[in-house]
Amino acid sequence: MAVNVVESKEWYLAGYAADGVPTTDHLTLRSVPLSLSLDSIPDAHVAVQLLFISVDPYLRTRMSGQEDGLYFPQFSLNQVITAFGVGRVMRSKDEKYSEGDIVLNAFFPVAEYCVVPSSVLIRKIDPEAGIPLPEYLSCLGVPGFAAWVGIEVLGEAKPGSNAFISAAAGGVGMVAGQLAKLKGCRVIGSTGSDAKVRLIKEEFGYDDAFNYNKEVDFDATLSKYFPNGIDIYLENVGSKMLEAVLNHVNPHARIPVCGMISQYNQIWTEREGVRNLLNIVGKEVRMEGFLVGSYLDRFADFTVEMEGYLKQGKISSKIKIYEGIQSFAESLGSLFSSSNFGKVVIEVNKPR
Amino acid sequence: MAVNVVESKEWYLAGYAADGVPTTDHLTLRSVPLSLSLDSIPDAHVAVQLLFISVDPYLRTRMSGQEDGLYFPQFSLNQVITAFGVGRVMRSKDEKYSEGDIVLNAFFPVAEYCVVPSSVLIRKIDPEAGIPLPEYLSCLGVPGFAAWVGIEVLGEAKPGSNAFISAAAGGVGMVAGQLAKLKGCRVIGSTGSDAKVRLIKEEFGYDDAFNYNKEVDFDATLSKYFPNGIDIYLENVGSKMLEAVLNHVNPHARIPVCGMISQYNQIWTEREGVRNLLNIVGKEVRMEGFLVGSYLDRFADFTVEMEGYLKQGKISSKIKIYEGIQSFAESLGSLFSSSNFGKVVIEVNKPR
Numbered sequence: 008m009a010v011n012v013v014e015s016k017e018w019y020l021a022g023y024a025a026d027g028v029p030t031t032d033h034l035t036l037r038s039v040p041l042s043l044s045l046d047s048i049p050d051a052h053v054a055v056q057l058l059f060i061s062v063d064p065y066l067r068t069r070m071s072g073q074e075d076g077l078y079f080p081q082f083s084l085n086q087v088i089t090a091f092g093v094g095r096v097m098r099s100k101d102e103k104y105s106e107g108d109i110v111l112n113a114f115f116p117v118a119e120y121c122v123v124p125s126s127v128l129i130r131k132i133d134p135e136a137g138i139p140l141p142e143y144l145s146c147l148g149v150p151g152f153a154a155w156v157g158i159e160v161l162g163e164a165k166p167g168s169n170a171f172i173s174a175a176a177g178g179v180g181m182v183a184g185q186l187a188k189l190k191g192c193r194v195i196g197s198t199g200s201d202a203k204v205r206l207i208k209e210e211f212g213y214d215d216a217f218n219y220n221k222e223v224d225f226d227a228t229l230s231k232y233f234p235n236g237i238d239i240y241l242e243n244v245g246s247k248m249l250e251a252v253l254n255h256v257n258p259h260a261r262i263p264v265c266g267m268i269s270q271y272n273q274i275w276t277e278r279e280g281v282r283n284l285l286n287i288v289g290k291e292v293r294m295e296g297f298l299v300g301s302y303l304d305r306f307a308d309f310t311v312e313m314e315g316y317l318k319q320g321k322i323s324s325k326i327k328i329y330e331g332i333q334s335f336a337e338s339l340g341s342l343f344s345s346s347n348f349g350k351v352v353i354e355v356n357k358p359r
Numbered sequence: 360m361a362v363n364v365v366e367s368k369e370w371y372l373a374g375y376a377a378d379g380v381p382t383t384d385h386l387t388l389r390s391v392p393l394s395l396s397l398d399s400i401p402d403a404h405v406a407v408q409l410l411f412i413s414v415d416p417y418l419r420t421r422m423s424g425q426e427d428g429l430y431f432p433q434f435s436l437n438q439v440i441t442a443f444g445v446g447r448v449m450r451s452k453d454e455k456y457s458e459g460d461i462v463l464n465a466f467f468p469v470a471e472y473c474v475v476p477s478s479v480l481i482r483k484i485d486p487e488a489g490i491p492l493p494e495y496l497s498c499l500g501v502p503g504f505a506a507w508v509g510i511e512v513l514g515e516a517k518p519g520s521n522a523f524i525s526a527a528a529g530g531v532g533m534v535a536g537q538l539a540k541l542k543g544c545r546v547i548g549s550t551g552s553d554a555k556v557r558l559i560k561e562e563f564g565y566d567d568a569f570n571y572n573k574e575v576d577f578d579a580t581l582s583k584y585f586p587n588g589i590d591i592y593l594e595n596v597g598s599k600m601l602e603a604v605l606n607h608v609n610p611h612a613r614i615p616v617c618g619m620i621s622q623y624n625q626i627w628t629e630r631e632g633v634r635n636l637l638n639i640v641g642k643e644v645r646m647e648g649f650l651v652g653s654y655l656d657r658f659a660d661f662t663v664e665m666e667g668y669l670k671q672g673k674i675s676s677k678i679k680i681y682e683g684i685q686s687f688a689e690s691l692g693s694l695f696s697s698s699n700f701g702k703v704v705i706e707v708n709k710p711r
Contacts, residue, residue, distance in 0.1 A: 068641070079641040245637060259653075267637045280632015285597060285619045287648035289420070289431040294646045296639035301611075 011044040016332045017118035020082045023072025026274050028343050033070060034088070034336045041120050048100050054122045055094035057115060057355040061144035062329075062338045063178065066090060067271045088335075089114040091149045093132065093140050094121075095358070101125035109134055109358075111143060113300070119332050119355055129306070138317055140358055145324040145350040147313055150178030152299045153265050154241075155309045158186045160302065161263035161295050162239040166191030169233055171252065174243035175216060176203035176325075177342075178350035179265055183241050184213050185322045192239065195232045197248065199345030206348065210323065220345060225251035236260075242294075245270045246279050253286040262294040272343060325349030363396040368684045369470030372434045375424025378626050380695050385422060386440070386688045393472050400452050406474045407446035409467060409707040413496035414681075414690045415530065418442060419623045440687075441466040443501045445484065445492050446473075447710070453477035461486055461710075463495060465652070471684050471707055481658070490669055492710055497676040497702040499665055502530030504651045505617050506593075507661045510538045512654065513615035513647050514591040518543030521585055523604065526595035527568060528555035528677075529694075530702035531617055535593050536565050537674045544591065547584045549600065551697030558700065562675065572697060577603035588612075594646075597622045598631050605638040614646040624695060677701030 021035040043054045066088065068079040082088055092115035096108040104110065104125055109132040115121060132143055145151060157179070158164045170187040174180045175196025184207060187194045196207045196216040207213045215232060222228040229237070229251050236257035242249060245267025252262070270278055287294060316322040325348055329338040332355050341347045373387040395406045418440065420431040434440055444467035448460040456462065456477055461484040467473060484495055497503060509531070510516045522539040526532045527548025536559060539546045548559045548568040559565045567584060574580040581589070581603050588609035594601060597619025604614070622630055639646060668674040677700055681690040684707050693699045 068637075249636070250632075264636075264640050266640055270637045275635045275637070278634040280602075280634040281636055282630040282632040283627045284601070284616075284633055285420075285622045285627070287646065288616050288618055288650070289648070291648050291650055291653055293648075294639065296641070296643050296645075298640070298643055301643055 012040055012042050013120050014038050015041045015118050015120040017087045017116055018332070018335050019087050020070060020084055022084070023081070024070050025073060026277070027272050028340050029067065029070050029336070030340075031336055034339070036333060036335075041122065043098055043120070043122075045098050045100070048098055048122055050100050051125050052100050052122055053096050053104050053110075053125050053128070054098040054120065055110065055112075055115070056097050056120055057092055057094045057118060057332075058109070058358050059093045059141050059144055060115065060117055060335070060353045060355055061091040061148055061150075062335065062342065062351040062353060063091070063149055064266055064268050064271060064342050066339060067343070071271075073274065088117040090117050091115070091144060093143050099125070104128070104131070109140070111148075113149075117332070117335055136314070138314070141326045141328060141350075141352045141354075142317065142324065144352050145178060145326050146182055146317060146322055147310060149299060150350055151182045151313055151324075152302070152306065152309050153179045153297075154183035154186055155313065156297055156299060156302050156305070157241045157263040157265050158183050158190065158239070160305070161297060162187075162241065162261050164190035164192050164239060168192040168238040169235055169257070170194045170239040170241070171229075171233065171237050172196045172213075172241045172243075173248055174198065174268055175207050175213065176348055177243065179243060180241070181207065181211050181324055181349055182322065184211050187239070188212050189316070189321060197244075203348060206325065210325065219248065226254055229255040239263075241265060242267065244268055246281065250281050250283055253281070253283045253292070256286065256290045256292050258290050260290060260292045262292060264294060264296040268343065327351050329353045331355070364392055364394050365472050366390050367393045367470050367472040369439045369468055370684070370687050371439050372422060372436055374436070375433070376422050377425060378629070379624050380692050381419065381422050381688070382692075383688055386691070388685060388687075393474065395450055395472070395474075397450050397452070400450055400474055402452050403477050404452050404474055405448050405456050405462075405477050405480070406450040406472065407462065407467070408449050408472055409444055409446045409470060409684075410461070410710050411445045411493050411496055412467065412469055412687070412705045412707055413443040413500055413502075414687065414694065414703040414705060415443070415501055416618055416620050416623065416694050418691060419695070423623075425626065439468040439470060442469050443467070443496060445495050451477070456480070456483070461492065463500075465501075469684070469687055488666070490666070493678045493680060493702075493704045493706075494669065494676065496704050497530060497678050498534055498669060498674055499662060501651060502702055503534045503665055503676075504654070504658060504661050505531045505649075506535035506538055507665065508649055508651060508654050508657070509593045509615040509617050510535050510542065510591070512657070513649060514539075514593065514613050516542035516544050516591060520544040520590040521587055521609070522546045522591040522593070523581075523585065523589050524548045524565075524593045524595075525600055526550070526620055527565065528559050528700055529595065531595060532593070533559065533563050533676055533701055534674065536563050539591070540564050541668070541673060549596075555700060558677065562677065571600065578606055581607045591615075593617060594619065596620055598633065602633050602635055605633070605635045605644070608638065608642045608644050610642050612642060612644045614644060616646060616648040620695065679703050681705045683707070
């Protein structure tokens with residue numbers, strides 16, 4: 008018999024974290040009763056059991072309360088956090104969805120269960136496609152799409168381009184490097200540990216990589232790895248690495264700016280500035296920030312291409328799965344340590 | 360009877376100026392004999408008497424000797440400086456040019472006379488067109504073309520866009536503001552004196568303008584002048600103004616980077632950095648450096664459009680003319696003081 012009321016644990020924002028890594032002072036778990044009886048669900052809504060939730064660095068930027076400085080829309084205090092996720096439809100008041108459908112949504116509550124308008128669902132997933140569900144949050148999700156927009160749309164990757172990927176073993180970086188290789192680029196990555204250097208060279212096919220924690224002079228490092236200069240820099244870290252890159256860019260280099268993880272835990276006035284932006288004039292560099300939400304008209308093209316790569320084994324991903332909704336704060340914190348490998352996901356409920 | 364040998368005074372680079380405004384320690388005038396006899400002129404070359412030379416801020420960036428930090432090709436030591444100019448053909452070994460033709464060249468020696476390959480000449484000027492010759496170095500020259508590329512090509516100016524022009528009373532800025540107005544933008548300028556604020560509002564049609572020397576908090580200033588945010592920022596100054604702008608950009612703002620005059624006289628490691636570049640992610644800003652030399656395939660389109668505006672009186676320019684080749688160093692220095700108005704030009708020889 009169908010359960011009609013569940014206790015759903017969810018994460019809400021108890022306080023903004025102006026700087027530092029958010030802790031349970033800022034992110035708090037609570038339990039709320041949620042009615043799943045069909046007559047309590049509004050028309051054109053569905054009740055969903057969350058299966059997997061995507062944990063991405065951009066979430067941090069929505070918790071600072073520094074609207075002016077950071078320019079990402081802030082989560083509201085005492086409201087549930089939202090994130091990209093995969094869920095299973097439990098009840099439906101929309102004839103396009105049925106119980107058991109597996110669905111994707113960019114703004115699921117970080118919760119065990121929810122009731123959402125069916126209009127927010129991106130699409131159904133075919134469980135027979137042979138792709139593990141967490142992959143829909145990795146190569147086929149926010150990080151994969153960000154990598155695709157960065158490398159293929161804004162980076163204009165071409166055979167022979169020299170591509171540099173920062174945060175190269177992270178969720179975006181590992182996919183970006185593989186995409187750039189598929190486009191014929193020479194690809195170098197920077198990452199935060201020797202183990203990750205090995206990972207991206209051995210598993211993700213980077214031509215070479217370095218551990219930025221061991222480099223004392225990024226300028227010298229880039230001279231060594233880019234004797235012919237940099238044509239594409241997928242920017243994920245900011246500050247000193249960007250400054251070094253701007254001393255090695257080739258004419259008409261592209262710098263798609265996906266994020267700047269080194270900057271998320273600092274108030275902007277306390278960050279180190281980039282002093283050599285003038286170089287973008289002489290080298291005619293195009294530096295462009297992007298949010299994947301602005302490219303959703305390309306999401307279907309991306310999905311077709313990426314599903315093809317996955318089925319042909321041309322792209323793979325490494326996914327770190329944290330168990331249970333209670334692991335959200337810890338998993339988010341892990342993104343800001345050098346220990347994190349690949350894409351971070353929470354498994355909220357076991358898929359049946 | 361034709362003169363066969365002239366003494367031509369020319370400016371050469373005696374030493375690089377890593378920082379500060381170049382002085383006569385770095386820029387030195389010398390006199391060299393130049394044969395103008397037809398048999399001494401190589402085939403496909405012309406002998407030219409310089410009439411007007413364009414004095415632009417980018418020239419400074421070619422005198423630092425800091426190739427890595429600045430990324431502009433450096434002038435060679437002991438070689439003559441080159442600049443955009445207008446000259447009169449005195450002798451021709453190319454049937455396309457005749458004595459008396461008025462010609463444009465992007466790389467004339469900063470000299471009284473020269474012999475150059477005819478292939479470097481951009482075009483002949485029709486003296487009957489009714490446009491004063493210095494205007495070919497202003498609205499129709501490097502600064503006018505830079506303004507056009509910045510506002511129309513990269514800035515994608517549209518009716519209703521909020522456009523902000525820095526160095527607004529300078530050679531590029533005065534044209535950029537007028538072009539943005541013609542495209543239907545709301546245009547605000549920043550400049551370095553109250554007299555220039557009046558000039559750009561009264562003569563160049565800026566909707567409003569401010570004297571940055573009187574503003575203590577650029578963030579507050581931009582809040583006042585851009586209650587609806589900034590869609591286009593034509594970057595000509597860098598540093599603190601750019602930082603303030605990045606706190607006021609609208610989604611998908613364009614920042615064509617023409618130059619950063621506040622940065623030219625400092626070694627890059629000593630400049631103040633820009634700390635809030637992360638904002639270009641959240642607002643999806645496109646920041647793009649450009650050199651007009653890369654857009655020469657559009658120069659003819661630009662010329663047609665700009666000549667039309669000039670003839671219709673829709674665009675005007677203010678030109679400060681320094682007399683004589685000896686005024687080059689002083690005129691270049693004037694660009695880095697707040698006292699400079701409009702486009703700076705040297706009149707080398709009087710047009711006949």
